[in-house]
Amino acid sequence: MLEWSAQYEVGSPLVDGQHKILFDKINKLEQMVKAPVINKKDADILVEFLGSYAVSHFKFEEQCMDQHKCPAAAQNKAAHAQFVETFTGWKKDYMAKGATKDTLGKLHSVASGWIQSHIMKIDVQLKPCMHK
Secondary structure (H helix, E strand, O other), X not given: OOOOOHHHOOOOHHHHHHHHHHHHHHHHHXXXXXXXXXXXXHHHHHHHHHHHHHHHHHHHHHHHHHHOOOOOHHHHHHHHHHHHHHHHHHHHHHHXXXXXXXXXXXXXXXXXXXXXXXXXXXXXXXHHHHOX
């Protein structure tokens, strides 16, 4: 389970709040994978949420970095584009195979690792820019 801590804070209450929501949804995904039976409707809703929320969050975060002239802005956009491409490929697999422990487990593994490393390597570079 992902646990939010101050080390992930980027200095924007809105961005941090969005990250906390993503942590919560990725944790819900983990619970779903560990459950004895996967409810397809719940899985579909969660997958749709993660896909659309990630895109809207990425857009907001990119605007925030641009507005505050964060030096990591271009790197951030490229990482977001890569994640969207990865998610799109995963979703094709999900549509073909359905809400299985394997498909959802792959998404959980990718999303949980990505969000932690992305925030720690790229997003936190926004913090000093927020205080200028």
